[in-house]
Amino acid sequence: MRVCLWVFVVVIVFGSGDGKHAYQRLRTERISGSAGDVLEDDPVGRLKVYVYELPSKYNKKLLQKDPRCLTHMFAAEIFMHRFLLSSPVRTLNPDEADWFYAPIYPTCDLTPTGLPLPFKSPRMMRSAVQLISSNWPYWNRTEGSDHFFVVPHDFGACFHYQEEKAIERGILPLLQRATLVQTFGQRNHVCLNEGSITIPPYAPPQKMQARQIPLDTPRSIFVYFRGLFYDVNNDPEGGYYARGARAAVWENFKNNPLFDISTDHPATYYEDMQRAIFCLCPLGWAPWSPRLVEAVVFGCIPVIIADDIVLPFADAIPWEEIGVFVAEEDVPDLDTILTSIPSEVILRKQRLLANPSMKRAMLFPQPAQPGDAFHQILNGLARKLPHDRTAYLKPGQKVLNWTTGPVGDLKPW
Numbered sequence: 127m128r129v130c131l132w133v134f135v136v137v138i139v140f141g142s143g144d145g146k147h148a149y150q151r152l153r154t155e156r157i158s159g160s161a162g163d164v165l166e167d168d169p170v171g172r173l174k175v176y177v178y179e180l181p182s183k184y185n186k187k188l189l190q191k192d193p194r195c196l197t198h199m200f201a202a203e204i205f206m207h208r209f210l211l212s213s214p215v216r217t218l219n220p221d222e223a224d225w226f227y228a229p230i231y232p233t234c235d236l237t238p239t240g241l242p243l244p245f246k247s248p249r250m251m252r253s254a255v256q257l258i259s260s261n262w263p264y265w266n267r268t269e270g271s272d273h274f275f276v277v278p279h280d281f282g283a284c285f286h287y288q289e290e291k292a293i294e295r296g297i298l299p300l301l302q303r304a305t306l307v308q309t310f311g312q313r314n315h316v317c318l319n320e321g322s323i324t325i326p327p328y329a330p331p332q333k334m335q336a337r338q339i340p341l342d343t344p345r346s347i348f349v350y351f352r353g354l355f356y357d358v359n360n361d362p363e364g365g366y367y368a369r370g371a372r373a374a375v376w377e378n379f380k381n382n383p384l385f386d387i388s389t390d391h392p393a394t395y396y397e398d399m400q401r402a403i404f405c406l407c408p409l410g411w412a413p414w415s416p417r418l419v420e421a422v423v424f425g426c427i428p429v430i431i432a433d434d435i436v437l438p439f440a441d442a443i444p445w446e447e448i449g450v451f452v453a454e455e456d457v458p459d460l461d462t463i464l465t466s467i468p469s470e471v472i473l474r475k476q477r478l479l480a481n482p483s484m485k486r487a488m489l490f491p492q493p494a495q496p497g498d499a500f501h502q503i504l505n506g507l508a509r510k511l512p513h514d515r516t517a518y519l520k521p522g523q524k525v526l527n528w529t530t531g532p533v534g535d536l537k538p539w
């Protein structure tokens with residue numbers, strides 16, 4: 127078997143003439159998802175967003191206190207605010223708005239080591255909703271159905287980083303009717319509402335772009351991954367961290383020469399991804415991480431190991447065609463699965479990945495660029511218009527229960 131694998135790798139990677147050439151001279155291919163050919167849509171003129179003006183304690187003050195919030199993987203909550211302030215879709219007249227946006231940074235509360243703590247987020251959100259519902263008439267009209275919130279934390283608006291606790295909490299009751307823009311995406315999960323918009327986590331675009339290596343560099347690594355396999359502190363046996371999928375990758379392939387995997391994060395990390403054919407994207411704390419963004423940006427075919435995952439902008443990006451999906455239980459066969467993919471299939475995935483619109487959609491650049499993740503969020507919101515008639519409540523009708531949820535959440539913030 128080993129011999130067989132090696133022959134395959136030698137052929138596709140180092141190739142003799144033609145094969146190699148084909149990998150180097152990549153044509154790009156148009157991308158279309160289930161919503162059609164929409165990645166390059168321009169949202170301007172298709173929706174108007176009203177940005178509430180909130181006291182700075184909900185946003186800017188938090189950032190002042192900890193500027194690291196701008197670089198962690200959940201920074202989209204801050205960049206989206208900045209983007210909307212100067213976006214042509216912004217309207218200063220709330221009466222003509224299709225969508226209302228409350229700029230709140232619920233994830234900007236970091237431990238000394240930089241991990242976001244979501245414990246205050248429910249009270250903060252509640253306080254903000256209280257404020258907008260008493261100072262403006264728009265919340266009460268729909269109880270949030272025409273409002274969106276950016277909640278990029280691990281389990282979105284469930285506001286807990288442990289899955290069990292997050293499930294127990296559920297989505298914050300006051301946000302039940304709102305559209306949630308979140309990185310968390312998993313089918314049939316209480317922390318993902320139908321109609322939410324799943325976005326990529328934030329990965330620093332300038333840093334990534336600065337590290338591009340020549341496009342014709344051969345891809346000499348078959349499978350690449352850097353990251354945790356075990357949560358040594360909380361789960362040394364590897365039973366529940368990443369549902370055991372990462373541990374299974376390590377145990378099965380740590381000594382396999384096709385697999386360049388380790389926990390060490392080398393200085394050449396970004397360059398190495400550009401030299402790899404497949405990049406593993408196994409679930410982690412959250413179901414997935416910036417690994418996916420990096421793989422797409424660097425043209426490394428993402429191997430997604432996360433059952434029931436909902437990937438970012440899945441109605442606009444044909445993930446099935448770009449990536450490889452491996453069921454968690456099939457991890458022990460990962461080598462056979464990947465080496466059995468015909469080279470023309472690999473080439474087609476690489477061509478799709480080479481499409482610049484694909485990379486743009488994964489990034490939150492400063493300043494924003496047409497087609498980037500900000501624009502994809504707006505496109506997603508525009509596709510949800512017009513609002514359903516049930517969005518608007520009858521006079522006096524109330525749906526939300528303001529006193530439900532954990533008692534701790536009801537305390538003032």
Ligand SMILES: *[C@@H]1O[C@H](CO)[C@@H](O)[C@H](O)[C@H]1NC(C)=O
Nearest residue numbers: 259260261262263264266524
């Ligand atoms: C919205 O409804 C709440 C309670 O249901 C009320 O306290 C608040 O004053 C209302 N807001 C406006 C702007 O009328």
Ligand SMILES: *[C@@H]1O[C@H](CO)[C@@H](O)[C@H](O)[C@H]1NC(C)=O
Nearest residue numbers: 524525526527528529530531
């Ligand atoms: C709201 O929720 C609380 C706590 O779960 C419950 O006691 C109360 O009856 C609910 N109110 C309504 C109007 O359903």
